[in-house]
Amino acid sequence: MNEIAPSPGGHVKEGTITMDAGEMRCDANPSSPTAPDPSCVVRAPIGLLAELTHRCPLQCPYCSNPLELEKVNVELSTEDWQKVMRQAAQLGILQVHLSGGEPTARRDLEEIVKTAAESGLYTNLITAAVLLKRERLEKLKECGLDHVQISIQDVDTQAENADRIAGYKGGSAKKKEVAGWVRELGMPLTINAPIHRHNIHSVEAIINYAVELGAGRVEIAHVQYYAWALKNRSSLMPTRDAFMAAARLVERKREELKGIIVIDAVVPDYYAKYPKPCMGGWGKGIINITPSGRVLPCHAAESITHLEFDNVRDKPLADIWLNGDAFQKYRGTSWMKEPCRTCPRREIDYGGCRCQAFALTGDAANTDPACSLSPLHEEWAKVADVESHQSPPAFVYRRPGGATPKPAAEKTPVSSDA
Numbered sequence: 001m002n003e004i005a006p007s008p009g010g011h012v013k014e015g016t017i018t019m020d021a022g023e024m025r026c027d028a029n030p031s032s033p034t035a036p037d038p039s040c041v042v043r044a045p046i047g048l049l050a051e052l053t054h055r056c057p058l059q060c061p062y063c064s065n066p067l068e069l070e071k072v073n074v075e076l077s078t079e080d081w082q083k084v085m086r087q088a089a090q091l092g093i094l095q096v097h098l099s100g101g102e103p104t105a106r107r108d109l110e111e112i113v114k115t116a117a118e119s120g121l122y123t124n125l126i127t128a129a130v131l132l133k134r135e136r137l138e139k140l141k142e143c144g145l146d147h148v149q150i151s152i153q154d155v156d157t158q159a160e161n162a163d164r165i166a167g168y169k170g171g172s173a174k175k176k177e178v179a180g181w182v183r184e185l186g187m188p189l190t191i192n193a194p195i196h197r198h199n200i201h202s203v204e205a206i207i208n209y210a211v212e213l214g215a216g217r218v219e220i221a222h223v224q225y226y227a228w229a230l231k232n233r234s235s236l237m238p239t240r241d242a243f244m245a246a247a248r249l250v251e252r253k254r255e256e257l258k259g260i261i262v263i264d265a266v267v268p269d270y271y272a273k274y275p276k277p278c279m280g281g282w283g284k285g286i287i288n289i290t291p292s293g294r295v296l297p298c299h300a301a302e303s304i305t306h307l308e309f310d311n312v313r314d315k316p317l318a319d320i321w322l323n324g325d326a327f328q329k330y331r332g333t334s335w336m337k338e339p340c341r342t343c344p345r346r347e348i349d350y351g352g353c354r355c356q357a358f359a360l361t362g363d364a365a366n367t368d369p370a371c372s373l374s375p376l377h378e379e380w381a382k383v384a385d386v387e388s389h390q391s392p393p394a395f396v397y398r399r400p401g402g403a404t405p406k407p408a409a410e411k412t413p414v415s416s417d418a
Ligand code: SF4
Pocket: 056, 057, 058, 059, 060, 062, 063, 064, 065, 100, 101, 102, 128, 398, 400
């Protein structure tokens, strides 16, 4: 996903709720022994990740969609999504990321984009690109589409490897063609490259390829091992040495390509000292809406089994953002346990990922084991070291259904060492 511009600090007005940014503080956890959390000021979110559908023709082994995909017959209607776009703009949201699955699998994408643009939202299409035709891209631009983000698996000279990773023959060539159309139509382009053992040797080539495609930004996004990616961790995990070499290379390329392309990098949890501030803090800046309209603080939040989620079919978005149980639960810092509670970094990384803490410790309020201060960290990090040195097993491909994919032939994976 793109880096999101800072919010101007929104005035929130929806239904009966009226709030100026900075006015409202939350008691995220009333049972907490601490006083109401002064860090927990609720402002308008800046970004909305709209998962228009879970259908997808690709079969990526690191797919970040939930294990249980939502079916086409429960997806929000065109009118529902249009209502969401208007409510998002009223709430103060600036940017909408139209995602999936594969958002172009929705025939009404043009209507949704048009309403979002007319409501004043900056629209970003996050796509695997393989279903797009030039005429449709032109139409989407006419409807107000501002920006396109295309995911790639490897560079065009490694098309066979790229197609093998995505499980889609011809995908690499098609993505290159679509990237060309995006630039010809004068739209800004971001290239997103999930990085793992099977392409970490290509990081420099991927950055150069993004420049060649005319992208203004490239995301070197090391795979995060949640959801489907966890099933393939032992196949995808790079060695620490390969990761360190890639990290140094990113730094060098940042210097070399200053003013030409912005290079974002997402570090793999297993090799980090401290966790990422997941979503910039729970319930702090981003709203995620699933294809059926469930409103989540992060795209993996449904994996925390005790949380209950509101639906945009039943309640206004602003009400859900301000008062929804799932948003309140881990907002701010008052819900934290030690060592996070008294840690000077607690308002920097917010204790890391709640979903990972829940998956690995059984309690989402625990410190994310990705943190070196977690008592579980050492044991957990050892897994990466062991798995990354073993011979990688064959991929367990994601088979989302919907469009009919053409799987590329499986072959012996390439070496992991950069
Ligand atoms: S299969 Fe790949 S392209 Fe499709 S939703 Fe999953 S990660 Fe995205």
